[in-house]
Amino acid sequence: MSDAIKKVSIIISKGSLEGIYPGLIMANGARAEGIEANLFFTFFGLDAIHKARNEHIKLATVGNPGLHFATMAGGLPGVSTVMTYYMNHKMEKLDIPPIPEFIEMIADTGAGLYGCKASVDLFGLEKNDFIDQVQDIITVGEFYEKAAGGQIIFT
Amino acid sequence: MSTTTIANSDVELNEEGFFVHPEQWTEDMVPELARREGIDELTDAHWQVIRFMRSEYLAKGMGPTVRILGKTSGVSIKELYQLFSKGPAKTAAKIAGIPKPRGCI
Numbered sequence: 001m002s003d004a005i006k007k008v009s010i011i012i013s014k015g016s017l018e019g020i021y022p023g024l025i026m027a028n029g030a031r032a033e034g035i036e037a038n039l040f041f042t043f044f045g046l047d048a049i050h051k052a053r054n055e056h057i058k059l060a061t062v063g064n065p066g067l068h069f070a071t072m073a074g075g076l077p078g079v080s081t082v083m084t085y086y087m088n089h090k091m092e093k094l095d096i097p098p099i100p101e102f103i104e105m106i107a108d109t110g111a112g113l114y115g116c117k118a119s120v121d122l123f124g125l126e127k128n129d130f131i132d133q134v135q136d137i138i139t140v141g142e143f144y145e146k147a148a149g150g151q152i153i154f155t
Numbered sequence: 156m157s158t159t160t161i162a163n164s165d166v167e168l169n170e171e172g173f174f175v176h177p178e179q180w181t182e183d184m185v186p187e188l189a190r191r192e193g194i195d196e197l198t199d200a201h202w203q204v205i206r207f208m209r210s211e212y213l214a215k216g217m218g219p220t221v222r223i224l225g226k227t228s229g230v231s232i233k234e235l236y237q238l239f240s241k242g243p244a245k246t247a248a249k250i251a252g253i254p255k256p257r258g259c260i
Contacts (some may be wrong), residue, residue: 033242111238
């Protein structure tokens with residue numbers, strides 16, 4: 001088992017429901033296996049740790065061929081809300097927590113949560129805009145320092 | 156699969172170290188099983204989690220996930236990871252002599 005994974009650093013770059021969950025599940029799963037984990041939120045992925053926004057993450061119903069319905073239908077008002085509600089309901093049944101609770105839980109497992117400085121500056125945000133579990137807003141260089149000795153996963 | 160002697164009894168463990176036959180487990184094996192997982196000193200909180208895992212398994216046929224443990228065992232997720240640093244559900248299941256919990260959350 002000498003080649004077992006001991007550390008992962010996961011980048012979450014998208015702000016949609018299906019863009020955020022996979023990274024969270026991988027980070028939480030890593031900790032459950034005793035693997036060290038860091039989460040780095042960049043670009044629209046910052047919404048996942050944004051105090052006012054992380055309770056309102058939506059499923060992308062446009063530009064998402066995996067949903068198998070017409071792009072025009074996906075763009076109608078309310079469709080994204082309804083589909084998000086449906087998806088959240090299904091996930092709740094499978095015991096997958098809502099995003100805010102999930103992130104709090106991941107922080108409790110001892111994983112590190114970080115925001116990307118370039119994106120925070122780009123969107124005119126500051127540390128106060130993010131949930132308390134976010135340890136720091138860091139540069140890409142600092143991210144690589146934290147990721148040293150482990151695997152990097154971009155989502 | 157291999158046969159190992161724990162607390163003077165022969166038990167069968169799988170490749171990962173989980174009990175193949177949970178009924179072979181007894182409580183007096185716990186200190187030795189915990190030591191194999193790097194836990195030298197068992198606190199009341201460790202025991203609380205181990206007994207909870209065992210009773211959940213006996214009642215439901217599978218061990219709880221970390222999220223359920225944090226919600227229902229009386230030990231918070233933060234504390235669970237301090238008690239079992241190599242993964243609470245997995246490590247506690249090994250010590251409680253039950254199969255590895257399967258689940259992505």
